[in-house]
Amino acid sequence: MALYRAIGEIFQSIRDCSQEGELIIYTNGYEHLCFPVLSVWIADQPEHANLEDISTRSCPKCEVEFHTLGSTRWSPSRNHKDYRKRVKLFREYQGNLRPVEYLVARSVKTLFNAFWDMLRVNPYDLNKPDILRNIYLGMLKQMVQWVQASGFLEEAQSIGEI
Structure with a gap:
């Protein structure tokens, strides 16, 4: 959990810029209002799974079950907005474990992920060069x-x- 809180703090400046914009002077001397977003993350599959706080035996991009990894069977893409909504639902109604069971069934191991708060960024679509x-x-x-x-x-x- 400390890792994700630290990443969240580091990403705070990016989140602020992506919401409010930042004036950047281009080489032509003009200022442009820019909205920077996170576009790449360097990690191999186990590191990426760890950062996403999903099982390392899971795909960071889709919800494929472990025993079907590598097959041509279609699996739904991971949806961090849906995950965040279910975490909120769980926090509002702590006695209702269905949202947590839903997340566990999709190999999500936590109720917080620093990538979930990044605007205009789907963490599962980030380019991940190793x-x-x-x-x-x-x-x-x-x-x-x-x-x-x-x-x-x-x-x-x-x-x-x-």
Whole structure:
């Protein structure tokens, strides 16, 4: 819970700007009223599931059941507005456990998520590049292909440097 409260505090400035806007001076010298929003989050699937506070054996984008992960069966998308509404309903009527049972059935583990309060942002649609797998390994693959294509290894081997 502390992680989500901390993220909520960090996101507060973004939430304020996305509601009220902020004047930003562009390179042409003119000021423009901008409404910045969160558009990317760097995390792999387990990290993203942890940040969303859903089961790590769940899909961060849809409500697919674990035993059908990877299948072509359609599953509904996660709906953070609906989740937030059910949390509010539970808090108003604490004796009613149906909203909590609904969330648990969808692998949601908490009644608070810092991403839920972000305006014009669906946390499940954020671009989530994984820096290790997408960038570093992709760059390594490109570099190896470039070295092989250049003939550098064969040339070095022929003159005895390798």
